[in-house]
Amino acid sequence: MPHAGSGATPGDDVDELMGKVARGDQAAFGRLYDALAPQVHGLVLRVLRDPAQSEEVTQEVFLEVWQQAKRFDADRGRARAWITVMAHRRAVDRVRSAQATLERELREGIKEFRESYDDVEHQVQVALESERVHRAMESLTEVQRQAIKLAYYGGFSYGEVAQELGLPLGTVKTRIRDGMIRLRDTLGVGHG
Structure with missing residues (x-):
């Protein structure tokens, strides 16, 4: 990575620096990084919308640049x-990976919910249309109520609920689970 005195100079040509990087020139890599990291990070941040992940992906991109520099064809x-293009591809891959993980977690969560509470899902879906459920929703904490409304009325995934509420994914999952248990108990459904 760049070190003191490796800053890009106005005369640095990115293509020329890339040629030097392909030959293993670490100083040229530092100047290339200094010249392009802000642009790469900005592009990645626009795709991911998460500063920490964007920094991580930016570092991954430049590691790939260093490792693959010989493959660059001017x-x-x-x-x-x-x-x-490499940065955009990595950012999109990260989004797809995160979406796949969230979908897998949602499927697992639904499966666990069904296994744990037998027919509660069906009973709650039917009951959601009634005034009784609206009253039961009032017994929940504000975060539970918001999370359940977003997930079940809004069709949001757990990840989207977390983003919308500005909470960690695990907190949202816990609030939804606890809220659903409270709804089950309040509505008297699922008790064998």
């Missing part, structure tokens, strides 16, 4: 474009 395009 005849096929500019280094800046090659690196930004």
